[in-house]
Amino acid sequence: MFLASRNKLDERKKSILKVVTDDYIASAEPVGSRTIARRYNLGLSPATIRNEMADLEEGGYLEQPHTSAGRIPSEVGYRYYVDALISLQKLTHQEVENIYKEMEGYHREIESIIHQTSKILVQMTKYPSVVLSPQFKTAIFRHIQLVKLSATTVLVLIVTDTGYVENKMIELQTEVSTEELDRISELLNKKLRGISLKDLQSTLLNDIRSELVLHDQFFNESVKLLIKAIANRTSDRVYIDGALKILEQPEFSDLQKFKPLMNALEEEDRLYKLLSRNPGRGAQVKIGHENDELGLNDCSVITSSYEIAGRTVGVIGVLGPTRMDYAKVVPIVEYTSSILSELLTMISKRTSR
Numbered sequence: 001m002f003l004a005s006r007n008k009l010d011e012r013k014k015s016i017l018k019v020v021t022d023d024y025i026a027s028a029e030p031v032g033s034r035t036i037a038r039r040y041n042l043g044l045s046p047a048t049i050r051n052e053m054a055d056l057e058e059g060g061y062l063e064q065p066h067t068s069a070g071r072i073p074s075e076v077g078y079r080y081y082v083d084a085l086i087s088l089q090k091l092t093h094q095e096v097e098n099i100y101k102e103m104e105g106y107h108r109e110i111e112s113i114i115h116q117t118s119k120i121l122v123q124m125t126k127y128p129s130v131v132l133s134p135q136f137k138t139a140i141f142r143h144i145q146l147v148k149l150s151a152t153t154v155l156v157l158i159v160t161d162t163g164y165v166e167n168k169m170i171e172l173q174t175e176v177s178t179e180e181l182d183r184i185s186e187l188l189n190k191k192l193r194g195i196s197l198k199d200l201q202s203t204l205l206n207d208i209r210s211e212l213v214l215h216d217q218f219f220n221e222s223v224k225l226l227i228k229a230i231a232n233r234t235s236d237r238v239y240i241d242g243a244l245k246i247l248e249q250p251e252f253s254d255l256q257k258f259k260p261l262m263n264a265l266e267e268e269d270r271l272y273k274l275l276s277r278n279p280g281r282g283a284q285v286k287i288g289h290e291n292d293e294l295g296l297n298d299c300s301v302i303t304s305s306y307e308i309a310g311r312t313v314g315v316i317g318v319l320g321p322t323r324m325d326y327a328k329v330v331p332i333v334e335y336t337s338s339i340l341s342e343l344l345t346m347i348s349k350r351t352s353r
Contacts, residue, residue: 020056021077021081028250060077075287088327099124099336100339114314124336128246129318134308139313140196141158141160144185146182146184148177153169154176155167160197260295260296264319287322288300298322300321300326306340306341307341
């Protein structure tokens with residue numbers, strides 16, 4: 001419906017839809033024709049504005065709450081506003097400086113900077129934030145080390161370009177010497193360095209196993225252990241901050257709207273789905289029922305992916321009411337993701353030395 005009807009709006013209707021949406025985002029109060037005539041210099045009488053608003057309501061762009069004579073944007077109206085009418089606010093020099101300084105101070109440890117990013121988003125937007133940490137299976141191998149802990153216990157250390165160190169303890173069937181483990185580590189590093197975990201499928205592992213088994217049987221066992229270490233890796237972490245900020249929004253004084261959002265924030269699997277489906281670069285805005293499968297029908301979600309050396313590894317975002325201040329929030333999310341990408345790329349280059 002939206003795509004088919006979008007081009008039917010004339011300039012007058014576009015102007016009225018924009019000011020209604022801007023006013024409602026700012027006030028959280030339904031907007032009437034007299035308010036528009038008084039506050040905005042559209043050169044139109046209240047009667048003309050009222051007729052145009054009635055047409056916009058009939059077209060599905062505006063809604064009239066039962067308790068008010070004014071109108072509010074519908075989901076279709078918000079979608080049109082975001083896609084065609086919005087005037088994004090430019091970040092001030094002070095805002096840019098504050099974001100960079102807050103994040104740059106934590107750039108030595110990846111977990112610290114990710115956690116700080118979630119805090120900055122709350123601080124800057126006043127909405128709850130969610131951040132998907134660099135996904136382990138999109139990371140690239142930097143180094144693998146097999147460390148002997150006891151006669152039959154080996155610690156497998158995997159270092160990735162994202163700065164993560166994954167470790168797993170493995171029990172062996174037979175005793176192995178430190179020299180053997182060092183030799184295996186060296187061979188595995190030669191084969192696996194520069195390969196992403198997501199590309200390390202069974203075919204590639206079988207190729208490695210078939211080559212290593214020519215040296216001795218324990219090489220074959222080592223690759224099996226490596227597969228096990230990766231397969232058993234815990235799920236990627238989702239950072240959540242500022243959940244109670246949503247209570248500052250008048251829409252969520254209604255318990256029926258508040259509970260689904262809080263339930264979603266408490267279920268990491270649902271948040272992982274929400275964040276991992278970001279389709280590409282730049283900010284992505286999902287409004288109302290576009291989040292239906294996540295139970296966030298009364299919410300909007302703004303996300304942006306971040307990268308390491310041009311390769312997408314994770315996603316940041318904020319959740320709020322459909323009456324979200326899109327013009328303010330979209331630039332903040334986009335800029336924050338760009339700074340996060342810059343700092344993580346620096347970490348990656350440092351770990352590759």
